[in-house]
Amino acid sequence: MKSRSRITLVSILLIVFIAGSMAYTAPVRKKLAVEAGRIITIAGKDIKNGVILVEDGTIKAVGTDVEIPWDAFVIEAKDKVVMPGFVMAHTSDGLDRANENMPEVPFISTFDSIDPISTFFEDSLRDGVVAMLVLPGNNTLLGGTGTIVKPYGRTVEAMLVKRYAGLKISLQPSRNTSRMGHMQRFRRYVSELKDYLEEYEQRKAEAEEEKKPFDEEIDVTKQSMVDLLNKKLTAFIYCDRAADVPKAIEIQKTHELNTVLVLGPDCYKAAGLIAKSELPVILDPQLIVWETNEQTNEEEMKVIPMIFHKAGVKFAFQTDTSQYGRRYLWYQAATAVKYGMKQEEALKSITLYPAQFVGVDNRLGSIETGKEATMIFLTGDPLDAQSWVDQVMIAGEIVYERAKDERLKKLLEPPIKLQEPKDTD
Amino acid sequence: MDSNRRVSPIFLQVKGMKDIKGIFVLASLFLLFISAGAFSAQEIAIKAGTILPISDAPVENGIILIKDGKIAALGPNVAIGADARVIDAGGKFVMPGMIDAQSRLFVIEGELNDSSSIAPELNILDGLDPFVKEAPEVAAQGVTAVYISPGSHSLIGGSSAVLKLNGSMDIGEMLLKGDIAVKAAIGVSANNESSSLGRLSDYSSIRESLLETKIYVHNREKQAREMAEYNKKRAEYDKKKKANPAEKADKPKRPARFRPNPTREVLAKVLSKEIPFQIEAHRVTDILNALRLADEFGFTLILDKCTEGYLVAGEIARRKVTVILGPVSTSFIDMPSLEYRNHDIRNAAILSDKGVKLALGVSGRDGASSKFVALAAAMAVASGMDRDLALRAVTLTPAEILGVADRIGSLQAGKEADIVIISGHPLDTLSRVEMVLIEGKTVFERKDQQ
Amino acid sequence: MKKRRFLAFLVVLSSCFSLASSGGEQQVLAIRAGKIWTVTDGVIAGGVIVVNNGKIQTVSQNAEIPEGAKILDMPQMNVMPGMIDAHCHIGLSLDIFGEMDETVAAVAADMQILDAFNPQAEDVKKALGSGVTTIMLAPGYKNPVGGQPAVVKLDTSKADEWVLKRTAGVEFSLMNQALMFDREPTSRAGLVELLREELNQGKAYKAEEFNPRRELLKRVVDANLPAYIWAHTVDEIASAMAIVDEYKLNAVLVAAGQGDEIADMIAKRNLPVIYSPLLLSSKDKDLKRAGRIANSGVKLAFASLAPKTDLCDLRTSAILAAKYGLDKETALKSLTINAAEILGVADRLGSISEGKDADLVILNGEPLQLTSSVEMVLINGNIVYQRQGE
């Protein structure tokens, strides 16, 4: 407890400090020109010694032969690698609690629970993440709706990218229930919802018939599920184990939902089914699972991203804080590359693909003319453990500078040399 | 055989795939190809030393002809097409694939029941994991179909299903028939403690829910009548209106909408004999209670487990109630357990002698133990059951009890070609399964390790 | 087939009457059977066994039948030696949650299982019907040092002579089940440490200091009393072997489920194995293990661990093992002579040969046919079980 409050205090100060410093170092300029040593556009080929022209926070031009207007403010990054910021397509961090106790609460929203000063956002910014979809956790059948935020801003409103994005469905049965009951619960909810809509339409029809004014609104507790059924929302369906995947696909088919599958580590067994269904996928943070070979009794390493890659499935990575590598999106991508995935593809699944899955690819996910000027400046190759995020630009505004990152200094430099107490006895 | 196991799932995945990496297709097709006879299109002829059709008398040196997954002809002299693939099982036995009527295969540990005690609307298919590894081992012992029903920790656990072990990893592909029966359990205690009061409450709460269902059905019909009434009136009203809008006519009132209740709907099917009611009962009292319920509500009763059945064999026989009996030996379950206190290995023998129609199940500790079906039958024989009946009790009888006898359970023209080729008589435990076909596809072929 | 059984039944019936009339004692009995499975020297087709005063006098193709001998004539039947269950817990009248271990103290060396045995118990009578004539009555595996198993014959009618060995050895357990969260030991390392301590004490025991427990352990350390060591998985067996090497014990492995992984080492130390019931496992991999162990030269016997599995399934274990790679002869031996040798009663039991006890099982089919059922059981030449015809 004590420590957390201390951390939060520090981070408040820090954010205030950063924000303050921003205020005069890098005011939002109309015209910007980034001179980068290497630009990883994701959209197309990498560009050596290119220029990115930014106007009012959107990219006007990218290339080597872009001539810089006289009035543009030039950002020197000749020794840097510039690429679009990372996007988290699914996370439940940054909330006080991820799950509600009730099994069916589609009406709640993470928007009301996101904690702007949670260190998670600060860390994410430091690690080059520029947008994340915060969804409820995996323990609730109908968990609620999500919120897309950027990890920068003092209030949720300031952080907001999209308020009403995605609805979380979890097929993992909650304690002392079974998968049978869980599925039945879901079916019953939907059938009751459809009954409700039918009656609603009926009442509406009657009202029209009798030329009465009809002002009845749809029940707020059902609204989000209704939106899900008419494709206004995307369903993020969590599959705990491979056995849940067929059911998720069945749900998607029967109700024709926009669906993204959020997979547990066991789901690689169903890679074929998923490929057939052509649904987008968010992999579990654990990318390597071990399986005992029945014949030889040996342990075999299963590299999940490779299995899906070979099956032709389009996926995005996610992170968790349980292990220090895993909490970096770039590390997840690097792991995939380690076992034979192409670097371009790996990078796509931490930038463009997640942006597509959460529906912000019109703004984020790549460096293209017309997209938002949101990019990160790296000291080296993105998948090299030795390279750091040096600067982060969100919509043409530099919101993070490593040189001014007090926390990072604290975490890396030795404590101020004070006289170590000598034992006196 | 390995390739065989792996192939079929890949194949199933490939089938529907639109944009697929060419290599992937080729590779899997190639694998498919080497797993010979996987094409059901081709005509297959099995020359057998002894055919045990189960439905009829054994045929010596007979031939079974298979066309697109079904048995086309069977007998001592059947004409074999020129292009037919001939499997020579000379000197070997050929029999229909066996059925484990009390299987736990594909079941996810601890998920045979939900928390609620009366839950007939649940479906076992939602609780299965098709990705388990045991299935091929079981198929390799000549078991081609398993019957899986919910557990005994709920009074009414949900509906059951019969799956085929055709090596698929898609429940849909494996499913032979769903909603076979609604599973209930009387006097089975989760934690080995049992009281006569507990039994009473079990019995009465099942009875109560059946009674409520009767009421529910009554209301549903009443409402349906009202609705029809309303529609008629409404039609007239509309006609009038159309005729002359000016005329004053009072608009009929729409009756309250009827909310169908899934729980009751299922039990209604049971009462109308659409679905049999499978009641697990061990002790005499429980068995008698089950019979009493059947007498009162007239549903089709299947007695499950029926451990002390031999003590009331007459009662069971008199009512022509079918029985899925198991385990034959207490070695299959964890002893000492209260329900099995008076277990007697002669149970099957006595019941069948009394003329009860019974199927033998393994009801083992785990999924893989479904492979012991033939073993269970042999045990029953050792304790006095008739050989033919015992063999029938793991093939045709279960198929009949579960209502899938039109498709599996015996070797007859028109039935699905789920066929097992064995080196010796199936009841001789030491004889080895040589080959297993399901709907004409080879799912197992023995490669000699020695 | 029914007819055959009925016939046999008649024969049996008649003969019993005659036996009964003359009390069965001091009585010469001749059994003429279709097949005699002597185990030690092959199968005799259509042979005769002459039993005199409870012992087998002669067994051969054409032994002449002495005057006044009662004759059991059953040409359809197979005769085999009474089966020996090398480890079971029957007759202890366990209730539902019954325990066969005194788990209060980790070391219960001086407890004799026979004191808890009820010769009149229901399951003892049942056991006879399964063709088992001799059992090793053993405590369970929940104590590091479990107590003293006994070898008894199941013909408990006569008060004397059915107990072959009151103290057949000492039971040790290196299984994880011997660990308890609130009793020493709680860890595998602690378990091994504890056994060392006990054995060291045994070693150090001097005759003048009177201490039955340590005296017993001394006998174990001096290897004149066998140690029956429960060990299932590889690490358990490994620690067992370590202990055996350290103290030069005369040991027998009980359970030894995964023994096949290191079968060669077990064979090298020629440790016999009392294998747990095959029906407890259902994976092909596990079912093959028993065969692998025996085929690498380890002496194998089977246990039913009844009531954990039905005593009838002692034979099932052997048959399953044979199905999964054990050769038939060894399978049959493991039910009879091997078990007798492991339990140290081979001089009296385990085969049909001159001079041995007339403990015979008569089946209506071959012993390794699961479908063949036990028609009659004799112990010391007395019929103690016969199957009712219907």
Next chain:
Amino acid sequence: MRNYVILLTFLLLVSAFVAPGRAEVTAVKAGKILTISGEPITDGVILIENGKIVEIGTGIEIPEDAAVIDAGKSVVMPGLVDASAVQPVRGDLNEQSSEITPTLRISDALDPQSKALKRVVQTGVTTLFVSPGRQNVIGGLGVVVKPAGKIPQQMIVKDEAALRIVMDLDSTEGNRIPWREPPINFYYRRPGTRMAIIWMLRKSFFDAQQQADTEQIKDPNLAVLSAALKDEIPIHVNARRAIVIRAALKVADEYGLKLILQECTEGYKVAGQLAERKIPVVLGPFYYYPGNMGQYSEGRKVNWNNAGILAEAGVKVALSSGEQLGSIDILTAATFAVRHGMNPDEALKAITITPAEILGVSDRVGSLEKGKDADIIVLSGDPLNVTTRVERVILNGKTVYQQASGETL
């Protein structure tokens, strides 16, 4: 394909076990050999005989009967040494019946079939230090093992390699103070505070000292302790927070013990002292905010560069997996240590030779030198790159793991 691969690996493993006696020569050719002890060798060859390295360097002629493993352009380095590895043990890691169990040998409980071993070897670890769990003040004797062998006796490199002492609060876990109830089981008589932990430590060493002064020792526990007093058995002390580390140093001074510190989350605060006293440290797993990390919540004041700072100050630093089996292997741990400021060479030493020295087995493992065990790993590239993978693991001259193409599917 996969079956084939399985078969292959299986055969390799079999070959790893059969007939270690015969003297067949194996030669490993590699583009780059990191010997750790000396300079890197480019295009070098390693000759292996009877599981030992007999030749290493450039321009060595390979006997024609030798089996040649051509690693091509790959990088070859000594097998990694994990000085605080996951325990391949089933069940409880501590004997809970007492909090002082010096005689407990974890080697008695090793499980050769353990999945953990089979996995860890695939991450390039060829030598592990396995010690009793964290829940006793004096837990018992640890053992150095190699992850190959069918029974423990075949795995052990050095038994009784160190005595485990835990001064962190873990050793109070699960303990209850009897309160308004009779103390029915032994969880009631174990320490509940750090005061008690340290007191028990003092007491047991005091007793040992007393005994040692008198005649030969009866109590086997005290025998072990006095052996430790005489520096015959090294002592591993778990201490995360600076205050605990200082306490450990105090006790060490009182009894003249030579310590090896484990975890040392706040070691950077006392780097000077540790360097001064030449106390080596085995750093545990690295966390961002141990505050959220359950049992690691001690030592919240992390410094990501803990390893770097300690090494800078001249402390002998080993990086370990902290008795955990995660997807993060110690090679990656070293990589991240470098990211946070450790010197690359130091980092590589910290997972090879340094732990070997700390465990006292540097005569056999930890570097590629003539006469040492042929524990070699072949890497696809620079060891300190996260996209580098372990291609092959050679243990005692036998390939025990090979990363075949397409294995990942």
